[in-house]
Amino acid sequence: MVERKTPGEITLNVFITVIMVFLSLIMLYPMLYEIFVSFSEPLKLFRHRGLMFAPAGFRTYAYEWVLSDKEIWTGYKNTLFVIVVGLVVNLTLTSLGAYFLTRKDCMWHKPITILILITMYFSGGMIPFFLTVKDLGLYDSLFALIFPTAISTYNMILLRSYFQSIPESLVESVLIDGGGHFTILFRIFIPLSLPAMAVMLLYYGVGHWNTYFNALIFIKTKSKFTLQLILRNMLIMGSNLDVDEQTAEYEQVVESIKAAMVIVSTVPILCIYPFLQKYFVGGLMIGSLKE
């Protein structure tokens, strides 16, 4: 189609472009600013006025401080444990559940589907949930961050929608050849749903990485603190920041360290983000179009 561009249309396009560039900068700049601050020299940072477009000076002290801090490493280790074990549990339970939900001819299919949908809208709330986890003996255990969030109903329905787009004839041919449901799931459904599995990996993974609430209510021992708990204590409460140099630029040193902490704790997500981006948008589209 050949577009005739009127002056009004051109103005509109320019207007939209300007807004979009501005918005992108608003989204991106806070992170860039943290990077600049984390590499800045305290005195130059102190003297700096206005927006920053590069680090004020250059030094890596903040990163040395963060990476030599024991608590940060403890947090990293615990969070990593929760992510690795959590993802195995998440993906196993979610794909088994999603597979069951696609088998409509099976008895109990309907009542179980209804049960799941009901739990999406009604929940016992914070305290019954807390008491349940306590009853299970998971209080102050890292498994309290794994089992209670093993299935997200939303993710399971998303995966089911994806499974449903696989032709039923494939299932029938396996059944005729004497294969069972495990063969269908692991040999056909999962290999054919890799984009959807990537979305699951991303959603659950980011969820584990960022989870704060469950860690706050269940984890009490310091050696079991996850990264987000430690970040909160250091970034917001400002505790445990024993900086050697008690100089006039003390506040700037602390600021650089906090910025470095933000960067160090966000880098893993920023690294996988570009690779998974094409999948997660696609995955969400499947869910929203089919439901």
Add this chain to the structure above:
Amino acid sequence: MPLSRALVRYRWLYIMLIPMLAYYLIFKVYPAAYLVIAFQDYWPTTGITGSKWVGLANFAKIFKGTATFSFWQLFSNTLILAVYNLIFYFPVPIILALLLNEVKRLGYKKAVQSMVYLPHFLSWSVLVGLVYVFLGSTGLVNKFLTQAGRPNIAPLMDPQWFRPLIVIEAIWKEAGWGTIIYLAALSGVDEQLYEAAVVDGANRWKQLWHITFPAIRGTIITLFILRMGSFMDTGFEQIYLMSNSKNRTLSQVFDTYIYEEGIRKAHYSFSTALGIFKSIISLILVISTNKIANLVGEEGVY
């Protein structure tokens, strides 16, 4: 088909069902049993069976208030934040999606999208940490004010700033991500409609009003009704992390108070009653919004 035969025929399928069903029974159904403690004076040592029944006393206590809170303060704090979010946050993803939809060059559109989705992946700890660094005494905002020759500010210590900050943070974090569902609805619009409109002489505004907007109207209404369902969930993590001694009178909402009473002070019965009260309000809100949507001729969610 008799049960035993079904069990034999679908045995592997039922084995596959076990982990999922166990999850729902343990973490979704079992907690519901604990709702009865709202009508008890529950002590973990005596359990549900051994605790004294007190009828609606815990609910009465909600309205009466306690030494540390008054019901109306809690209720209005929650309500005001929810209304702020509804007015100032809810329209932003819609506007953003409509703008993104007008960007016709694909590469450019993708680049903008990947930037506006990014904040969604930051945790609240990091985000609130960012805000502290930005608004702190030596933060970017004060650097800027100093440069402009204006007095410095301390918004984090000023209760007046609490609500605006909550809304701004929510917009920054989620508005970009929130566009996805609208963009999905918009991607379903037939290009031919626009072509036909151009032939008929409709300009971009008319196309927007008569083609694009109707395409997402259903999505807007659905999301609005769903949002009413979580109206009272003000986002525990954000509020909890943003609250400090200075803004306590404004930042105490249902969720944070339930946490304070139930988990920190172990007043299980009272906090469960508070949770039930909150759920009832949410339920009323969803049902009535859905009714209103139906009355004005929209589909609603059920």
